[in-house]
Amino acid sequence: MIEITNTMPLGIKQLLTSVTDLKEGEKVLIITDDNKREIGEFVYKYVKEYFDTTMIVMSTREGHGAEPPDMVRAAMENCDVAFGATSYSMYHSKARLETSKKGRLRWVGLQDYALHMFESGGLTADFNEVRRVIDRVSEYYQGKTFTLTTPGGTNMTCSIEGRKPVFDYGTSRTPGSASFPPNAEVALGPVEGTANGVLVFDGSIPHPLLNLLNEPITCKVEDGIITEITGGKEAEILQKILAEFNDPTVYNVAELGLGLNDQNYLCGHMAPDEGSFGNIHIGIGKNLNFGGHVDSPLHMDLVMKTVTIDIDGVTIMEEGLLKV
Structure with a gap:
């Protein structure tokens, strides 16, 4: 695991260490949408300093469990960790379920996040x-x-x-x-x-x-x-x-x-x-x-x-x- 030394919100540090145990050389994908782009870009700003990171912005889905575009699914199949900084949860989507079953992807849903969640509350556990x-x-x-x-x-x-x-x-x-x-x-x-x-x-x-x-x-x-x-x-x-x-x-x-x-x-x-x-x-x-x-x-x-x-x-x- 890479040592995280720069100043960053505790919640972001937890995502990169305690939550995902990210290691040097791993590829990170950040998926966001039009309504949660602020969250996606906030995470991207810190993650890209340590890991090969790509961010994709898609249109906001119609509800929890809805499928992402094919391009997003393809990107999920070619990364080690994906952060879903979206309005609605992708956890129950077939794209997430089937990609996880292939055995490489570590999925972290950041749906419905607000900026204060990176500073206090459950992410500090x-x-x-x-x-x-x-x-x-x-x-x-x-x-x-x-x-x-x-x-x-x-x-x-x-x-x-x-x-x-x-x-x-x-x-x-x-x-x-x-x-x-x-x-x-x-x-x-x-x-x-x-x-x-x-x-x-x-x-x-x-x-x-x-x-x-x-x-x-x-x-x-x-x-x-x-x-x-x-x-x-x-x-x-x-x-x-x-x-x-x-x-x-x-x-x-x-x-x-x-x-x-x-x-x-x-x-x-x-x-x-x-x-x-x-x-x-x-x-x-x-x-x-x-x-x-x-x-x-x-x-x-x-x-x-x-x-x-x-x-x-x-x-x-x-x-x-x-x-x-």
Whole structure:
């Protein structure tokens, strides 16, 4: 690993060291778009001082999981580390999934970033300690029946039988790995068609039209599908976003992602919100990355606070506090 000696924001230094373990001679790609060009250029300014670095600017995609242009995909296949400094997440895109499977690329999603995130918050975490916490929790984060409740009114159960935990340590140190720091989580994919109950989102929905929520959004879930969305103005915005896809798969309950980076806090940006300790995000739409078979045009995460999680009678977390 190259010794980083110049003055730079701690978050940038973490990206080049603790997060990616970049080494001399490796090639770096920065992907950005029209709406996040400030972030892409900020990262490029520092990375190019140490590594062979290329930056590509593309038009802003239509949503999380949308595919990049073919030229971007080709560039992803010819680099060692790619930073996705974009408006929407590319993590669940086929381009990212298939390129990572080829075994060279280390993917780091910087979607929905703001400049303050390079100075304080989750990027300042001890990522080795975060990994230890995730590994410990993951031993318990599996089983048959998952029950989720919150003081805000959530009460949902689903089957997780046969589904194995998926980790995001917030680091991409080995070929084929992918992360979006400072998010750090352990996640499960509910078995399709088994989720039932009520989900009340009172944290955030990382989307340019929503982000930090001013009032709760209540979703009724029947047989794995969100069938009703109620609340105020923000609930109406969510309804419209999903309806415009004109695709029933976007309502699929796809992910149970438990945030485990204790330096994160809810701030209206995707990575810190989803990785905030004691909160959970429910992913909807595409679940291919979680052992499922729903290939939706969307993967969107919705965050709720202060969760209680029970798996097969074992309390994993109680009102935001770890019990394992």
